[in-house]
Amino acid sequence: MSQPGSATAAPPDAPLTIALDTCGADGGPDVIAAGAKAVAAEGLHVRAFGLQPELERLVGIERVELRRAEDAISNEEEPVRAVHGKTGASVVLAAQDVADGHSHALVSAGSTGAALAASLFAMKRLRGVHRPAIAVQLPLPERPAEHVLFLDAGANTEVRPQHLVQFAYLGSAFSEAVLGVERPRVALLSVGEEPRKGTPAVVAAHEALAGADGVHFIGNVEGRHLVEGAADVVVTDGFTGNVALKTMEGTSKAVGGAVRGAARSGFFSAIGGLLMRRSLKRLRRKLDPDTTGGAILLGLRGVTVIAHGSSGPEGIANAIRLAERGVRERTVERTAELLERSGASRAAVRASLERDRKPA
């Protein structure tokens, strides 16, 4: 395959085709079908990969092509082994469809690990990228219409400093290209704002990023700043990122539940809750993972979006729309360009990391 990402290039107005892995959604085949129907009605082409139960819900929908898979990969399976072993699985076929140039992007609502492994094997990494990362858009409860791009949300449980540095470049490129943020502010997640705070990997990445070109590094942020919008892109390892993301979701849900509980805790509160119902519903929608469409894989020669496992039809549709935007905005090409342009800077980063490796 040519570099960079020729498989996903498309003329600005040509109709795009999305390879949709229809297996493994928590909500079942009906949710996937409703989401696919919604985007097909908007003019997108969908190539749907799935088993009989998933595909039969999609029969007869205009602009939806059915591609029968022989297998599906569940959340319980070890992703790399499953992707290697089940060559006829829906997500494997869908990823290959993108690599072969039949589709422009992959969208899956199944196992994140399987979508990552299948994309990595079929589409390959961008030149110079060591580790692809999973990026998610975090909602900011107090600022409507703004998000923080947060990575890595779980692809790499352990990282070296240079991986964190690359995540900064990958996130910055996506934020600018697809999310339209001008000169995105990039921060490292740590346990304090001071440059020496954090694990040795975070401290080394901080030093490297502080001297790096092509990325607007503003320093460390703490967990409490994540939802405050202190940065446009926040970078961490996949273990911490996954824990922080799920902690945020859990807290948001629990506080929301407690507010609903408070609205039932007495006569006046109950009336108050009824009167506030509409604005609380708007807030809940804003914090709903469905709204942002899902996780994006960065660092590959292709666009892959993984819908939130518990997505409803709107979540699936939004995941497909996000993938479409990724292709239209030439994310892969622009990320590759940023990585190229920052070549000199990356040499400096390498030197700084080498220096760090030597005992003080």
Added chain:
Amino acid sequence: MSQPGSATAAPPDAPLTIALDTCGADGGPDVIAAGAKAVAAEGLHVRAFGLQPELERLVGIERVELRRAEDAISNEEEPVRAVHGKTGASVVLAAQDVADGHSHALVSAGSTGAALAASLFAMKRLRGVHRPAIAVQLPLPERPAEHVLFLDAGANTEVRPQHLVQFAYLGSAFSEAVLGVERPRVALLSVGEEPRKGTPAVVAAHEALAGADGVHFIGNVEGRHLVEGAADVVVTDGFTGNVALKTMEGTSKAVGGAVRGAARSGFFSAIGGLLMRRSLKRLRRKLDPDTTGGAILLGLRGVTVIAHGSSGPEGIANAIRLAERGVRERTVERTAELLERSGASRAAVRASLERDRKPA
């Protein structure tokens, strides 16, 4: 000093004395003074260590002794260096007061790192404890009056598997002794519930704890389960713990702010917000860090509680009450006993960890 923790032993009904570091609270000396006054009125003795501005607020309060310090350690200083260099700092003198047997426990509202370093140097670790940990009680938004004990909240940014195993013992002992939880359920924080999910350190600790006696290990929990009360004690490294804790606080605050915003977003919502005011206030109080009193250092031969930096008077008073309970319930002695009793188990843990260290 004799083992275990003789400095903190006290007859059940004797009046207790708390060494209070009065420097470094975000709210300033008045907040500390109000908190000290409240507990002194309840019969506790307080030995207050501070500079002139802190101490002059406490002049003439019954059962409050003033101890003039020559120095204070700020949040910006590197804790270990500061504690070594400033031998006349309030927190250093207060920790030494406990070690010398003049006070039964240390409470500080200043730098967490300084309180940890000062306590470690003055009180020493319990026999067999490699690394003390910082434990906090997380509020469960949907379950009034219940908490999760969460550690390490920031003492150790990097850990080995045996440290995580010890945190499980330390947390279990404190949960049972001070918080009154019978046979506390202990879990490891990870990125999935399966035993093989997580960093190599988490996977090794999981295996060791699964075969350990003296601790009721229930497996891994994810970030989303933290606020659901899926376990009584949740164990992680200090980097992840600090990030998760602050993410939770930030999310809780942001969602609360958004709910208040929703209550101002229109005529009906505004009336609804007024009617719900009382129950929302109760909820806010429940989620307020002041309510639980602060972070507890575990693994030392003495009791140290660090009040939340932004504590109000009630937060300071609750931190002192928590320290009092720690002494009365013989936390140090009971933790030491549990570590002793689990000696055989720990040998098995060591063997299992040794086995893990060899290449597969």
